[in-house]
């Protein structure tokens with residue numbers, strides 16, 4: 001087999017130079033006219049091979065004998081008619097036969113491209129094993145290599161060079177009336193930094209979980225990447241890179257483009273919920289405050305993460321033995337996720353009766369320069385000012401160890417995108433500060449950065465360094481593990497503190513109640529309801545989130561409570577008569593309504 005002749009492409013790149021930009025793709029950027037609306041053949045009108053080629057219609061070996069006749073499929077597929085279980089078993093056998101996670105991902109991705117129903121059945125029935133493939137950590141590797149792995153499109157790619165054509169591009173999406181989009185500009189993908197257009201993998205992965213974890217119909221999901229260039233030199237130099245070969249524009253220009261995008265979305269798809277994903281810090285905060293009161297949107301990294309970590313924290317406090325009033329929290333990382341989480345927790349404390357000032361004083365935020373204080377000497381960005389300490393008596397605390405000794409925290413949260421910053425001495429110091437005098441109180445330790453290569457520490461380290469007392473949650477999943485004590489072994493179970501427990505249910509709720517906005521109250525209620533969604537077995541086991549196998553159950557609870565909150569907030573546009581009808585039956589009727597709406601393929 002002949003290999004790709006990279007040198008020829010590189011040669012072309014040397015030759016092609018357009019306004020300082022290089023590469024093939026630039027040759028084709030330009031505004032486009034709307035010639036026609038994309039044709040969409042309704043399912044009922046399609047037959048034969050067309051049905052098998054459309055991944056949303058293909059039911060593979062599940063087609064009944066009657067369907068095979070009525071749709072002219074006889075002979076186009078093997079004669080066997082199989083149960084979902086058999087087909088899922090075949091897929092799992094194939095996945096398990098692949099050597100690397102990327103290969104497993106590629107198999108799943110190809111399956112999604114051929115038979116959507118089967119892909120989701122496989123995912124839903126094997127979520128513990130497969131979520132780490134379609135989502136973090138594997139999706140991080142996929143994003144890093146996206147331009148090389150690329151075989152066919154799965155998203156909308158909207159370039160800043162075609163900013164006047166956004167409506168046309170949105171209309172080119174083949175499936176009518178999408179209800180939710182995840183949009184990124186690729187500028188901060190997981191903890192991997194600016195990946196440019198390669199970051200589209202995260203939009204695709206998150207939306208797979210809107211369907212897998214909350215049952216939003218796949219035809220209603222729309223992944224989008226806004227291509228405004230990249231600061232990533234590796235990508236810019238990669239001859240296979242698929243995005244715009246340009247540095248990123250100024251924040252002002254990026255914001256104009258974003259304004260145009262949001263206007264176009266509201267115009268073309270007025271019902272659509274927009275989830276902002278993995279925008280770098282300043283843009284993340286700016287776009288959220290700029291659009292949240294104008295459009296139906298939310299930021300997953302700020303709000304989704306805030307809600308999921310608050311939910312886990314509520315459970316963790318109950319286990320820790322340190323009363324809520326005595327809790328003191330150190331955050332390593334003061335970016336969009338760190339500040340988003342801390343603010344959600346301030347909300348929790350104020351709802352429990354603390355003044356905002358007293359609530360805020362429970363938090364000590366640390367960044368690359370040390371404890372965030374007013375008199376540290378650097379100019380703090382706006383998002384850090386709220387938590388900046390002024391009670392440090394002029395002292396600056398540069399290392400995490402110094403901060404822990406000073407604060408004596410009960411909880412340590414990591415959102416730094418930096419592997420290993422929770423060292424043995426840090427974790428032991430945390431334990432000592434909680435368990436002074438052998439009180440038996442347990443430290444809360446949340447190394448939440450993604451993917452695994454960016455986790456602040458591993459689960460095994462946390463267990464070893466706290467003699468098993470830690471209450472632990474990480475952003476990407478770690479395996480359970482056992483330690484032998486004499487002739488018996490103790491097995492420790494980690495939690496996964498990932499916004500996947502929130503955004504699917506939040507989105508589902510917002511869509512089903514036809515919310516005009518996503519309010520802060522809806523986000524807060526998502527956290528609260530998630531914290532109350534554990535079953536007796538999970539509570540008994542000392543978990544702080546439901547088993548990942550129950551993420552769909554949790555999403556139903558979150559969606560239901562989000563819907564009710566939307567109604568209280570006056571943003572649900574469902575008719576009042578509908579709410580009155582549901583209310584007669586308590587939560588039962590609303591829960592039934594949600595469950596009936598949920599996509600549960602091949603069942």
Ligand SMILES: NC(=O)C1=CN([C@@H]2O[C@H](COP(=O)(O)OP(=O)(O)OC[C@H]3O[C@@H](n4cnc5c(N)ncnc54)[C@H](O)[C@@H]3O)[C@@H](O)[C@H]2O)C=CC1
Pocket residue numbers: 188189190191192280281300301305308332333334335336337338366367368369415416417418421448449450451454474475476497498499500
């Ligand atoms: N578990 C989950 O559900 C989520 C996890 N995350 C993860 O959180 C991480 C951070 O995301 P963002 O806050 O959006 O990024 P960001 O870039 O906005 O913030 C990172 C922060 O960490 C600080 N930092 C970096 N290295 C540090 C070090 N060595 N010591 C102390 N502080 C350091 C930076 O100064 C900055 O304040 C990423 O890895 C992301 O994957 C983000 C959202 C959800």
Ligand SMILES: CC(=O)C(=O)O
Pocket residue numbers: 136189190191278300301449450475498499
């Ligand atoms: C999980 C997620 O949203 C992140 O790591 O950015």
Ligand SMILES: [Mg+2]
Pocket residue numbers: 190277278300301
């Ligand atoms: Mg994210």
